[in-house]
Amino acid sequence: MTLLDVQGLSKSFGGLQAIEDLSVSVDEGELVGVMGPNGAGKSTFFNLISGVIQPDGGRVSFDGEDVTGDTPESLARDGLVRTFQHTRELETMTVRDNVRLAAPDQPGERTLPALLRTGSMQDREETVRERADELIEAFEIDHLADEYSSNLSGGQRKLLELARALMLDPDLLLLDEPFAGVNPTLTKEIAERIQDLNDEGMTVVVIEHELETLTALVDRLVVLEQGRLLVEGDPDDVLADERVIEAYLGGDVE
Numbered sequence: 001m002t003l004l005d006v007q008g009l010s011k012s013f014g015g016l017q018a019i020e021d022l023s024v025s026v027d028e029g030e031l032v033g034v035m036g037p038n039g040a041g042k043s044t045f046f047n048l049i050s051g052v053i054q055p056d057g058g059r060v061s062f063d064g065e066d067v068t069g070d071t072p073e074s075l076a077r078d079g080l081v082r083t084f085q086h087t088r089e090l091e092t093m094t095v096r097d098n099v100r101l102a103a104p105d106q107p108g109e110r111t112l113p114a115l116l117r118t119g120s121m122q123d124r125e126e127t128v129r130e131r132a133d134e135l136i137e138a139f140e141i142d143h144l145a146d147e148y149s150s151n152l153s154g155g156q157r158k159l160l161e162l163a164r165a166l167m168l169d170p171d172l173l174l175l176d177e178p179f180a181g182v183n184p185t186l187t188k189e190i191a192e193r194i195q196d197l198n199d200e201g202m203t204v205v206v207i208e209h210e211l212e213t214l215t216a217l218v219d220r221l222v223v224l225e226q227g228r229l230l231v232e233g234d235p236d237d238v239l240a241d242e243r244v245i246e247a248y249l250g251g252d253v254e
Contacts, residue, residue, distance in 0.1 A: 004024075004025060026205055032204070034205060034222045035221060036223055050082040092150070094146050162178070175206045221233065
């Protein structure tokens with residue numbers, strides 16, 4: 001079943017056509033990689049899908065519903081969640097508090113329940129605490145739970161970002177360069193975590209420049225060039241495609 005369906009998507013910034021008549025679909029349970037040279041439109045593609053910016057034309061459907069132009073908050077509530085290339089944790093908060101803060105529908109955010117300390121509020125807070133601790137442990141950053149996020153390495157911040165995203169219990173997770181600036185050991189660990197999520201049934205789409213890790217991880221590759229779909233398919237077939245070699249790899253691969 002198709003979970004994400006993008007048809008005829010277009011976006012320009014002034015005289016620059018960032019995305020042009022782009023159509024891509026993702027089925028439930030897939031693990032898809034998105035690649036392309038700098039300026040291909042990869043992050044703009046994610047920004048359009050996730051509601052960060054509005055398209056000039058085209059349609060985005062998620063789980064059978066037209067969500068074109070919906071806000072990131074609305075999409076996250078519906079189960080479409082994305083991370084960013086540059087992590088967005090709150091540096092003056094601990095790892096544990098960063099993860100807890102990402103949980104939706106916390107009654108303590110509203111004035112009256114916060115003042116009354118209702119039973120439902122306390123139950124929800126306990127659920128959030130337990131889920132946050134589970135994720136911190138699952139991503140093996142529990143030893144950093146009380147550390148300020150500003151003290152984390154780049155790779156540890158990526159793990160924190162993943163944990164925060166999972167507090168929203170997404171059906172579709174969009175990951176924007178999860179391996180960027182990460183050492184090889186943590187790159188392998190993050191890739192394993194992504195694979196585990198997919199094995200458990202989560203649909204994942206990954207933008208990444210690090211080709212070796214990406215192609216070993218995903219089931220299907222989508223290649224963009226100048227805002228258009230260049231080619232998509234099995235990773236090995238895509239990397240052997242002359243159009244990809246010319247556009248992305250400069251024509252020099254084995």
